[in-house]
Amino acid sequence: MRESLAAAGFEVQLRGMSRPGLAGEIPIPDAMVDVWAREDDAEGARALLAGLDARAHLEWVCPQCGERNPASFELCWSCQRDIAAGD
Numbered sequence: 001m002r003e004s005l006a007a008a009g010f011e012v013q014l015r016g017m018s019r020p021g022l023a024g025e026i027p028i029p030d031a032m033v034d035v036w037a038r039e040d041d042a043e044g045a046r047a048l049l050a051g052l053d054a055r056a057h058l059e060w061v062c063p064q065c066g067e068r069n070p071a072s073f074e075l076c077w078s079c080q081r082d083i084a085a086g087d
Contacts, residue, residue, distance in 0.1 A: 002035045004052055010037050010045050 037045040062076035
C-alpha cells in the first residue's frame with residue numbers, strides 16, 4: 001500500500017510500530033502500522049487505494065510459463081518473471 005501511494009507521487013508516512021512477533025498475543029490492530037498521507041492528498045489517495053482494492057481479486061497469466069498469479073503479485077510465483085518486463 002505504501003509503495004503504491006509513493007509510486008503515484010503521494011508523500012506517505014508509516015505511523016505506529018510494527019510488532020509482527022506479537023500478532024496473536026495482542027489485538028491485531030495494535031500490531032499493525034498505519035499509512036498516512038497529507039490531508040490535501042486524501043481524496044486522491046483513497047481513489048488510488050479503492051482502485052487497487054477493486055483489482056485485488058483479479059489475476060494475470062504469466063506470458064513465460066502460463067501460470068495464473070494474483071493481481072497483487074509483481075513476479076510470477078512459479079518462474080519469477082517480472083510482470084513489468086513486457087513481452
